[in-house]
Amino acid sequence: MCGIFGIIDLKGRRSVPLSVLKRAADAMLHRGPDEDGYLQRPGFGFAARRLSIVGLADGQQPVFNEDKSIAAIFNGEIFDHDDWRQQLRGLGHTLTTHCDTELFPHMWEQYGEDMFEKFNGQFAVALFDERKQKFILARDRFGICPLYWTRTTRFGTDWLVFGSEIKTILATGLVEPKADPRGIDALFNFLAVPGPASCFEGINILPPGHFLTISRGRVGEDAHIDERTYWQMNFPDMGKETRFADEEKLVKDFEAVLYDAVKRRLRADVPVASYLSGGVDSSTVVAMAKDILGAAPATFTVKIRDPKLDETEQASIISKHLSADPYVVACGSEEIVSNYQRLLVATEAPVTDTSCTALMMLAGKVHEKGFKVALTGEGSDEWLAGYPWYKFDRIIEWMGKASGGALPPRMQRLFHRWLGCNDEAIAYLDKCVESSGGMHAFQRFYDLLGASRFRFYSPGMMAGLSSHDPYLAIDPDAGRAAKWHPVNRGVYWAGKIHLPGQLLSLKGDRIAMSQSVEMRYPFLDNNVFDFLAGIDPKWKLKGLTEKYLLRRVAEKWLPKSIAWRPKGMFRAPLDGFFLEQRLPYVDELLSDESIKKAGYFDAKAVAKWRADYKNLSWWGYQRQSGELGLVAVLATQLWHHTYIDPTLASLPDWRALSGVPAEWSDLDFAEKTMAEESVA
Numbered sequence: 001m002c003g004i005f006g007i008i009d010l011k012g013r014r015s016v017p018l019s020v021l022k023r024a025a026d027a028m029l030h031r032g033p034d035e036d037g038y039l040q041r042p043g044f045g046f047a048a049r050r051l052s053i054v055g056l057a058d059g060q061q062p063v064f065n066e067d068k069s070i071a072a073i074f075n076g077e078i079f080d081h082d083d084w085r086q087q088l089r090g091l092g093h094t095l096t097t098h099c100d101t102e103l104f105p106h107m108w109e110q111y112g113e114d115m116f117e118k119f120n121g122q123f124a125v126a127l128f129d130e131r132k133q134k135f136i137l138a139r140d141r142f143g144i145c146p147l148y149w150t151r152t153t154r155f156g157t158d159w160l161v162f163g164s165e166i167k168t169i170l171a172t173g174l175v176e177p178k179a180d181p182r183g184i185d186a187l188f189n190f191l192a193v194p195g196p197a198s199c200f201e202g203i204n205i206l207p208p209g210h211f212l213t214i215s216r217g218r219v220g221e222d223a224h225i226d227e228r229t230y231w232q233m234n235f236p237d238m239g240k241e242t243r244f245a246d247e248e249k250l251v252k253d254f255e256a257v258l259y260d261a262v263k264r265r266l267r268a269d270v271p272v273a274s275y276l277s278g279g280v281d282s283s284t285v286v287a288m289a290k291d292i293l294g295a296a297p298a299t300f301t302v303k304i305r306d307p308k309l310d311e312t313e314q315a316s317i318i319s320k321h322l323s324a325d326p327y328v329v330a331c332g333s334e335e336i337v338s339n340y341q342r343l344l345v346a347t348e349a350p351v352t353d354t355s356c357t358a359l360m361m362l363a364g365k366v367h368e369k370g371f372k373v374a375l376t377g378e379g380s381d382e383w384l385a386g387y388p389w390y391k392f393d394r395i396i397e398w399m400g401k402a403s404g405g406a407l408p409p410r411m412q413r414l415f416h417r418w419l420g421c422n423d424e425a426i427a428y429l430d431k432c433v434e435s436s437g438g439m440h441a442f443q444r445f446y447d448l449l450g451a452s453r454f455r456f457y458s459p460g461m462m463a464g465l466s467s468h469d470p471y472l473a474i475d476p477d478a479g480r481a482a483k484w485h486p487v488n489r490g491v492y493w494a495g496k497i498h499l500p501g502q503l504l505s506l507k508g509d510r511i512a513m514s515q516s517v518e519m520r521y522p523f524l525d526n527n528v529f530d531f532l533a534g535i536d537p538k539w540k541l542k543g544l545t546e547k548y549l550l551r552r553v554a555e556k557w558l559p560k561s562i563a564w565r566p567k568g569m570f571r572a573p574l575d576g577f578f579l580e581q582r583l584p585y586v587d588e589l590l591s592d593e594s595i596k597k598a599g600y601f602d603a604k605a606v607a608k609w610r611a612d613y614k615n616l617s618w619w620g621y622q623r624q625s626g627e628l629g630l631v632a633v634l635a636t637q638l639w640h641h642t643y644i645d646p647t648l649a650s651l652p653d654w655r656a657l658s659g660v661p662a663e664w665s666d667l668d669f670a671e672k673t674m675a676e677e678s679v680a
Contacts, residue, residue, distance in 0.1 A: 002032045002061070003028035003164040003165065004048050004075050004164050005025060005164065007021075007159055008044040010151070010158040010159065010216070011221065012219050013219055015040060016040060017045075021038050021045045021047040023172060023664050024047055024169075025047040025048070027168045028163070028167065031049050031516070032516075034050050034052040035050040036049050043216070044128065046073050048061040048073040053268050053270055053373055054098070054268060055098035055101075055269065058098055058099060061073045063097070065105035070109065070128065070130070071128045072108075072128075074126075075123065075164050076122045076123035077100060077518070078100040078121035079120050079121045081100035081103055084119075088103070093109070100121075104125055108129065108136070120526045122145050123138070123139070123144075124139050125137070133215065134215050134216070135213070136211055137211060138210070141208055142504065142524050143209075143504055144509065144524060145164070147162065147163075148169060150162075150169060151202070152175050152202070154674065166203055166348045167348065167654065170643075171660050172664075173670025178200065180200055180202070181464050181465055183200070185465050188629075190470070191502060192498060192505070194474060195474070195501070198348075198349070199639065199643075200348075209229055209232055210228065210230070212226070233496070233533070234533070235485070235492065236484075239485075241537065242534045251549065254553055257527050258284070258523075259292075260525075261527065262288040264525065265522050271370075272297055272373045273373065274286050275301070276300065276324070277301065278301070278313070279377065280380075280554045280562060281381070281523070281547075282376060283554070283562055284558065285522055286299060286322060286375075287318075287321075296323060296324035298325075298326075298327070298369065299315075299319065300327045301315040301362075302362050304332070304355070304358065305330060318562060321558065331357065331361055339361070340354065340638070341657065343511065345642060347510045349506065350632065350635035350638070350639040352628065352632050359507055363512040363515040367516050372516065372517060373517070375521075376521060378523065379529075380550060383495075383528070383532045383540070384547040384549065385541040387442075387546070388546075390490060394543075395544075415444070416429060419622055420455075420625065420626070424454060425450075425451055428450070432450065435469050435472050437481025439489075440490040441486070442490050442497070448628055452625060452626065456605050456609070456633055457602065458601055461600050474496055487541055488537055535549070585651055586634065588648060589648055589649050590633070592607070600640075601633055601637075609629070609630055642657075
């Protein structure tokens with residue numbers, strides 16, 4: 001993993017000062033503490049920070065083709081790079097390093113825009129073809145590696161700025177941080193920010209499976225910018241999935257696919273560690289890694305200081321079974337509170353799931369023990385219907401069949417009433433179902449927070465979002481999901497929203513790379529997804545048994561108590577932030593003055609719910625929905641203070657917390673620097 005950054009003059013050929021490139025690179029030092037690299041050519045500049053994992057001695061960036069007419073900078077890993085290296089040499093290309101980054105200029109020469117769908121890996125890449133005067137920005141299929149971009153007009157020209165993190169863009173001083181209500185709204189619809197809008201006005205998230213083409217014309221002409229999809233998730237129409245009459249063959253085939261995915265992700269020139277939660281996902285990965293390596297990799301486990309959430313006992317069973325000696329990181333309310341703003345600096349977005357703090361601490365322990373890479377089990381729950389709301393959906397389905405089909409709509413309306421929804425909220429949530437191609441299990445979960453839009457949004461916030469459809473913003477062709485089995489429809493939206501917007505961002509790359517650690521995901525291997533996408537959904541959710549196929553594989557590798565253990569949700573309690581002795585600045589952030597200054601929420605509604613929510617029954621959906629909404633309000637207020645307006649509370653801003661000098665992100669300073677150092 002690394003960090004990449006670039007500035008492109010879209011109309012002319014102004015040079016980009018090295019000082020500006022270095023500022024951006026230094027703002028993401030954590031992504032690549034080993035090396036930095038720069039490229040300056042007329043009209044653009046690239047910068048890269050390197051976390052050296054493959055090709056330690058010769059993997060410096062940028063990289064070039066033979067005549068240096070094509071340049072690339074790269075964040076990520078191509079796990080089948082040895083195979084491609086051999087093929088390219090057979091086609092006459094000369095490769096001189098051992099690093100996978102070098103593939104990109106040669107693959108571009110050979111395959112052009114078709115190259116991205118060929119890679120099995122995780123990547124964000126920027127490439128420049130001098131002959132064609134074309135830039136390419138691209139991101140992997142599932143959104144493991146982040147990539148942000150924006151356009152801005154400064155001192156007489158039009159610039160495109162991109163980077164692995166928003167902080168690198170802000171550090172240049174070329175972009176003034178302002179809020180984008182669509183990004184905030186994503187949090188209140190999905191508990192995640194999957195894109196294409198970020199929480200910052202004008203700063204876009206390049207969607208997974210997409211690439212951006214910037215074609216320059218002659219000096220003074222506007223560049224042509226085109227965004228395209230090179231790959232998207234797809235599923236067979238309902239009833240046309242592969243049935244697999246022989247269950248044992250299905251289990252054996254999937255085991256082989258997953259084993260190869262783990263093996264690919266153990267390829268590195270440094271030792272590879274692994275997370276171990278005690279669940280079936282990470283435990284199976286560790287067991288297979290031990291078989292491949294001959295000994296269990298170093299394992300890292302979070303101990304939540306709450307008996308209901310602590311999984312270390314299950315992790316201990318696996319450790320003994322595999323003769324592993326795990327590192328354990330304890331995390332409780334005190335650690336969550338003391339690190340919460342630092343978490344938001346890393347994620348650059350509001351975070352409602354405070355267990356992300358525990359994972360940030362875990363990544364810190366991985367780094368402390370000298371590791372740069374760790375395997376993890378994310379993706380299993382997404383592809384194999386592993387979340388509890390799938391079971392709820394299945395029960396509703398059975399009840400519907402028993403009632404002749406009339407019950408599910410009535411149950412949905414009753415559920416919305418339990419959440420405390422008014423007619424306007426119910427109409428909105430029903431529209432979300434329509435826009436997503438039909439009811440799916442994840443929408444039932446999202447309803448918990450979606451109802452809070454109507455509790456807490458200010459009139460101005462609500463009016464500004466009146467024409468915004470969060471599902472269609474993610475996928476304008478979402479209607480095709482209506483043809484799929486409801487389980488696969490849920491899998492699709494989990495892969496489009498929950499995976500890139502939360503697990504791979506707020507719980508993945510952003511917090512791991514803040515500690516200079518790369519995460520690798522065997523369940524996000526191309527072949528694993530392709531295999532699971534085509535099979536009958538009954539192998540994913542069999543009755544009320546989630547991840548059935550994985551459990552059949554796991555029972556060959558693990559104790560049955562682990563292989564068939566029901567999924568536990570890894571998250572922290574919701575109410576810890578509202579105990580004032582734990583979070584002294586909560587009153588400042590949720591005061592009438594601060595709420596009105598930020599402008600997103602209704603101050604009276606926030607005060608009322610903050611005073612009353614604990615009086616509601618814990619088992620009531622309205623209590624859970626309202627409490628989750630209050631956490632989202634607080635997270636948004638803290639994000640706004642950290643990045644937009646540091647006057648809401650007695651806290652530092654993002655620059656102070658990340659060590660970026662204040663003048664770096666000053667617009668006047670940036671323009672002065674660019675004007676003095678650029679040459680027309």
